[in-house]
Amino acid sequence: MQTTGPTKPPCETTAQPTDNIDVSEKINQAREILRLKYGYSEFRLKQEDIISTLLKGEDALALLPTGGGKSLCYQIPSLVRQGTGVVISPLIALMQDQVDALRQLGIRAAYLNSSQDGATQRQIETQLLRQELDLLYIAPERLLTERLLQQLEQTHIALFAIDEAHCVSQWGHDFRKEYQQLSVLHQRFPHTPRIALTATADERTRREIVAQLNLSNARIFINSFDRPNIHYRINDGNNAREQLWRFINREHPNDAGIVYCLSRRKVESVAEWFNKKGRTALAYHAGLPDAVRQQNQERFLRENGLIIVATIAFGMGIDKPDVRFVAHLNLPKSIEAYYQETGRAGRDQKPANAWMSFGLQDVMTLRHWVEQADADERYKRVSLQKLEAMLGLCEMSSCRRQALLKYFGESLEQRCGNCDNCVSPPEQWDGTVVAQKILSCIVRTGQRFGVGYIIDVLLGNNNERIQRNGHDRISTFGIGTELSGAEWRSVLRQLAAQSYISTDLEGHGSLLLNEKCRPLLRGETRIQFRKTSEKIHAPEKPKQQNINTWDEELLAALKTLRQQLAAEQNVPAYIIFHDQTLIDVAALRPANLTELSRINGIGQQKLDRYGEAVLQQVATHPLPNVLKNNFSNTINETLYLYSRDMDVDAIAQHRDLKPATILGHFAEAIEAGMLQLDDVLQLDEDTVTEILLTAESLQLAADDSLKSLFHAFNGEHDYGVLKCVVAGQLRSR
Numbered sequence: 001m002q003t004t005g006p007t008k009p010p011c012e013t014t015a016q017p018t019d020n021i022d023v024s025e026k027i028n029q030a031r032e033i034l035r036l037k038y039g040y041s042e043f044r045l046k047q048e049d050i051i052s053t054l055l056k057g058e059d060a061l062a063l064l065p066t067g068g069g070k071s072l073c074y075q076i077p078s079l080v081r082q083g084t085g086v087v088i089s090p091l092i093a094l095m096q097d098q099v100d101a102l103r104q105l106g107i108r109a110a111y112l113n114s115s116q117d118g119a120t121q122r123q124i125e126t127q128l129l130r131q132e133l134d135l136l137y138i139a140p141e142r143l144l145t146e147r148l149l150q151q152l153e154q155t156h157i158a159l160f161a162i163d164e165a166h167c168v169s170q171w172g173h174d175f176r177k178e179y180q181q182l183s184v185l186h187q188r189f190p191h192t193p194r195i196a197l198t199a200t201a202d203e204r205t206r207r208e209i210v211a212q213l214n215l216s217n218a219r220i221f222i223n224s225f226d227r228p229n230i231h232y233r234i235n236d237g238n239n240a241r242e243q244l245w246r247f248i249n250r251e252h253p254n255d256a257g258i259v260y261c262l263s264r265r266k267v268e269s270v271a272e273w274f275n276k277k278g279r280t281a282l283a284y285h286a287g288l289p290d291a292v293r294q295q296n297q298e299r300f301l302r303e304n305g306l307i308i309v310a311t312i313a314f315g316m317g318i319d320k321p322d323v324r325f326v327a328h329l330n331l332p333k334s335i336e337a338y339y340q341e342t343g344r345a346g347r348d349q350k351p352a353n354a355w356m357s358f359g360l361q362d363v364m365t366l367r368h369w370v371e372q373a374d375a376d377e378r379y380k381r382v383s384l385q386k387l388e389a390m391l392g393l394c395e396m397s398s399c400r401r402q403a404l405l406k407y408f409g410e411s412l413e414q415r416c417g418n419c420d421n422c423v424s425p426p427e428q429w430d431g432t433v434v435a436q437k438i439l440s441c442i443v444r445t446g447q448r449f450g451v452g453y454i455i456d457v458l459l460g461n462n463n464e465r466i467q468r469n470g471h472d473r474i475s476t477f478g479i480g481t482e483l484s485g486a487e488w489r490s491v492l493r494q495l496a497a498q499s500y501i502s503t504d505l506e507g508h509g510s511l512l513l514n515e516k517c518r519p520l521l522r523g524e525t526r527i528q529f530r531k532t533s534e535k536i537h538a539p540e541k542p543k544q545q546n547i548n549t550w551d552e553e554l555l556a557a558l559k560t561l562r563q564q565l566a567a568e569q570n571v572p573a574y575i576i577f578h579d580q581t582l583i584d585v586a587a588l589r590p591a592n593l594t595e596l597s598r599i600n601g602i603g604q605q606k607l608d609r610y611g612e613a614v615l616q617q618v619a620t621h622p623l624p625n626v627l628k629n630n631f632s633n634t635i636n637e638t639l640y641l642y643s644r645d646m647d648v649d650a651i652a653q654h655r656d657l658k659p660a661t662i663l664g665h666f667a668e669a670i671e672a673g674m675l676q677l678d679d680v681l682q683l684d685e686d687t688v689t690e691i692l693l694t695a696e697s698l699q700l701a702a703d704d705s706l707k708s709l710f711h712a713f714n715g716e717h718d719y720g721v722l723k724c725v726v727a728g729q730l731r732s733r
Contacts, residue, residue, distance in 0.1 A: 039603035059218035066343030074161035083156030106605035111137035165196035240357035255324035321348035331362035334386035392493035397530035431529035450509035663720025
């Protein structure tokens with residue numbers, strides 16, 4: 001495992017940083033590294049503020065969305081500050097991916113984990129002690145060993161980055177008990193800055209991260225949790241597999257995607273079913289041999305258009321940017337899990353889908369798992385609350401994105417327009433009266449009881465507990481028999497989703513009324529609830545990548561080159577170049593290395609390694625001469641198709657435009673001297689002469705309407721033909 005680049009000077013101690021450079025100068029260094037190493041001209045989101053905090057030697061907690069550039073927030077400060085940046089990462093796949101990408105940039109990076117043999121591990125430890133590494137990725141289990149902690153104390157550490165910090169939360173979907181011991185970093189390295197990073201953390205989890213990691217003095221950076229490129233869609237109908245198959249065939253026939261299932265058995269049966277249907281699908285779950293899991297994951301990262309069917313064991317840290325859909329064939333156990341898993345789609349910021357279908361059995365299974373868990377009662381109560389919140393998101397009739405963001409403490413003023421409830425609003429029913437009944441029941445029982453108890457009171461279930469509390473004698477006892485217990489649960493979930501009620505944060509499960517309830521209880525406002533429906537609402541077809549038709553051939557050649565380079569180096573293709581970088585190359589067609597270096601995503605190392613090969617592809621796919629003009633893209637689209645030997649009717653059909661519109665485009669090119677009239681129209685000389693003489697008699701100028709000329713021929717020649725003839729005459733003047 002070789003590293004390259006100059007060796008950083010060793011230092012005497014880890015107690016105090018030796019960087020005495022002014023912070024403003026360090027920021028300038030960070031910007032220069034961003035440009036030269038990573039190939040980007042400016043930071044985005046809150047990256048620069050976070051980097052500045054670490055360069056000052058301060059701690060930080062950063063909550064940035066998936067694909068929001070979290071890794072730059074610790075990678076660049078590690079390169080500016082003296083010493084090695086140590087990154088604590090929970091998954092081997094994440095480490096390998098990051099290290100491969102960093103080495104492509106000429107950054108000295110390595111990882112230590114159980115996948116390596118002893119000799120490799122000792123070699124990397126030696127590099128660490130000799131200050132020959134810029135970044136070292138370590139699993140939390142290894143970091144906590146006394147041997148490694150002592151080695152870290154013998155060298156200089158630039159910073160500690162605790163990635164996927166939500167793993168510290170015992171309430172979370174990715175809990176790792178080792179994360180709760182990482183406060184040792186503050187104890188043994190009190191002067192080394194630390195940064196905790198995550199894309200998924202509600203208020204409770206944030207508090208736990210701060211407490212468990214001893215980050216009470218850390219600056220907290222929270223960016224928007226919104227992923228506007230993802231379309232959210234949730235179905236509650238039957239025959240989920242066939243629904244999913246229709247969805248994939250319609251919208252993602254050749255795209256990479258992830259399908260999540262609850263059980264290992266279902267993972268394998270769904271993967272087999274996909275393969276029989278004709279789509280290559282791979283299974284991934286904890287019960288498979290390590291070698292099979294590793295092979296399937298690597299194939300998914302390196303090959304195009306594969307579907308991976310998995311339990312939640314798959315995905316954290318996966319940096320594949322072109323996953324176009326994430327589907328759930330079962331209900332996730334919490335909104336955090338749902339957000340984290342759907343966030344693996346569309347990391348390249350291009351349109352992607354989050355599709356889900358769930359049934360009553362999912363709810364029963366997840367509740368059973370929680371109730372049978374070997375955990376204390378508070379943990380079970382919180383887990384059930386999270387499940388209820390997830391169900392509320394599924395059953396709501398309003399904008400799903402607004403509810404999703406609200407869960408993480410963020411508001412969205414307007415409906416998003418990019419979820420199923422916005423695109424095709426569901427059928428609703430007036431739930432004002434039933435809402436007033438259940439809200440009144442919560443009030444009359446003192447806002448001290450949970451869902452099951454309140455429903456028992458409404459249904460008139462005269463059990464011992466209700467009698468003991470005297471709630472068999474209140475006015476709301478037995479007034480809710482028009483709905484079943486399951487229907488009342490749905491009402492409560494929708495009330496919670498619409499912020500009329502909440503549960504206590506301490507996990508006791510008591511239902512609490514929010515201020516929003518007052519006008520509803522007084523009858524001043526009304527409320528609508530969602531009706532259960534099996535109808536599938538399809539969104540508008542997502543827009544495809546922004547690439548001109550005439551650039552597609554070059555783009556395809558660049559992708560082929562990228563695949564070849566990736567295969568030679570045994571890394572995923574996106575580590576060589578992201579799609580957007582290749583799209584920009586195809587559109588801008590750089591003529592030399594200087595022009596190529598201005599494209600985002602091409603730093604100095606990639607320019608030196610791959611620049612000439614990229615330029616060769618550009619040179620062998622020149623822009624057609626007919627497109628070397630200042631016309632709009634829509635005119636050039638017509639001219640390009642014409643250069644591919646398509647006539648007026650064929651172009652019109654291909655572009656779904658009228659032939660007259662296509663002729664109008666040709667007229668612009670004729671007037672500019674780029675085409676001749678005979679090139680696009682087969683008109684006899686007498687007809688052309690007649691049109692020109694008539695136009696002259698009407699004294700038409702270049703900017704005049706052709707309406708009078710059209711009427712002079714009683715519609716015998718359409719506008720497109722007249723435009724071309726007149727344009728040819730104007731050109732000859």
